[in-house]
Structure formats: structure tokens, C-alpha cells
Amino acid sequence: MYYLFDGTYLGFLSCVFESFERKEFNVIPLMQKDYRIALFAETRTIVTDSRKALRVQNGLQERVGKAGTMDFYRAFLSEDRKAWLASFFILRQTFGGRTDVRQDYGNAHVLYFSQTLKKVSRERHRMKAFIRFSKSSDGLFFALVEPDFNVLPLISDFFRERYADMPWLIYDVKRKYGLLFDMRQVGEVQLSLEETKNTTIPTVVTTMDERDELFQHLWKQYYTSTNIEARKNMKLHLQHVPRRYWKYLVEKK
Numbered sequence: 001m002y003y004l005f006d007g008t009y010l011g012f013l014s015c016v017f018e019s020f021e022r023k024e025f026n027v028i029p030l031m032q033k034d035y036r037i038a039l040f041a042e043t044r045t046i047v048t049d050s051r052k053a054l055r056v057q058n059g060l061q062e063r064v065g066k067a068g069t070m071d072f073y074r075a076f077l078s079e080d081r082k083a084w085l086a087s088f089f090i091l092r093q094t095f096g097g098r099t100d101v102r103q104d105y106g107n108a109h110v111l112y113f114s115q116t117l118k119k120v121s122r123e124r125h126r127m128k129a130f131i132r133f134s135k136s137s138d139g140l141f142f143a144l145v146e147p148d149f150n151v152l153p154l155i156s157d158f159f160r161e162r163y164a165d166m167p168w169l170i171y172d173v174k175r176k177y178g179l180l181f182d183m184r185q186v187g188e189v190q191l192s193l194e195e196t197k198n199t200t201i202p203t204v205v206t207t208m209d210e211r212d213e214l215f216q217h218l219w220k221q222y223y224t225s226t227n228i229e230a231r232k233n234m235k236l237h238l239q240h241v242p243r244r245y246w247k248y249l250v251e252k253k
Helices: 009-021 048-074 079-094 108-129 152-162 211-226 234-240 245-250
Strands: 002-005 028-033 043-045 143-144 167-173 177-181 186-190
Touching: 002 009, 009 048, 009 079, 028 048, 028 079, 048 079, 079 108, 108 152, 152 167, 152 177
Parallel strands: 002 028, 002 043, 143 167
Antiparallel strands: 167 177, 177 186
């Protein structure tokens, strides 16, 4: 049976709750927009219920702890439907009494879940290292990113603590939303339909600070001066800084 939900994490946890409440365990969670009508396939539309989702969250935390519970959120942020199915399988096993199921790497679901967590963690670390801010004329520091996974929620605390003395915006151009810090709190922002026409960046930051070009030039000079040409190893460099990140790195322009 397909459980169709709205694509949110709370909706996903609501699917877990409904599965146990209805005693329907042969379930595939799927976003409503991803579902294609299949002959003879049974479907059930799951309405997101924050109360039910919180019960699942609390119950999971009692069984596997805070860190283990957070892993399921990280896997969900991968946006990988196969990882969602693996998470669903592990959650069913965990609530069924097998709290050690994640140690069973012989199981395909468990192995895929573990591999997905590593990929998401790697992308989170890369965003911390590769984000480059530019300054707009109104004093807002902004950065454009296009991560493989939806990792903005995982780097919010890091940037809030590291850059607490300046307003900043980190905008995911692939998912068309960003994190805005106003020196008090971090909030989620999205572009309106009007703003997304003919542009990939928020109109509020398209006017650059007149000194920003100078700062970028100085950074490029520093990058060049510290580079040792004789020790250049492009293969190793690409392992640490894949080409897909280059378009947002000042030193690569």
C-alpha cells in the first residue's frame, strides 16, 4: 500500500503513526506529487498531524536516544525516496522491539540508510567549508548554494554562532528557499513568483556593496599567493572540492 503524504518530515512521521495504528505494515511512503496511478495499487492519503508526529518522535527518542532520532531527520533531508523507504523499514523494526536493527548491515535497507547518512554528513561539512559571502549595498551578507541534499537546516546553528555579529542570507537556488539571520534569530525565506522570474538570486541583494569587488580581488590574490604550483595535485583537489561547487567559490571565478 502507498501512503501519500505532503513531503514534510512531520508528514513522514505521521505515516509511521498511521501504519502502526492501522496495523498496515507493508507500506511505501510517497509524496503525493510523486505518485503515478498504478493499476490495482492501494493508496491511503495521510494528513499531517503534528501531535501524532510528536508521539513518534518522543517514542523514538526513548528507544534510540537524541542522536539516533536525529539520524532519521538527516536521512529524510537527503530527499532520496529509497532512503525514506529504508528509514520507514528501520522505524517499523525499532518500534517493533528491534532497537539494535541498525547494526544489521547485512540488511539492504540498513546498509542504504547508513550510506545515505554519510553522504548527507559529507555535504553538510562541505557547505560549512565552501560557502562564500558577498556583501550587498544594504549591509546584508549573502551566499548562494546548490547542495546535493537539503542541508540548510543542518548548518543553521553553525552559521548563527559563527557569524552572530552580522546579518546574512544563505540561499539554496535549487530548492528556492534560504535562511535569513537578522542578528536575533534565523528564519526561513522564500522568493515570490515575481522574484523568481529571470533571476536566480533575491532582488534584495542584487545591488553590491562598492567594496565587495575589492574584497573578492584580495581573496583571489591570497588564494593565488598561497598556492604552490609544484605541488599541484588536481585529482586530489577534485576529491575535496568537486567542480560542481566551483561556480559559487570566489577563488575559482
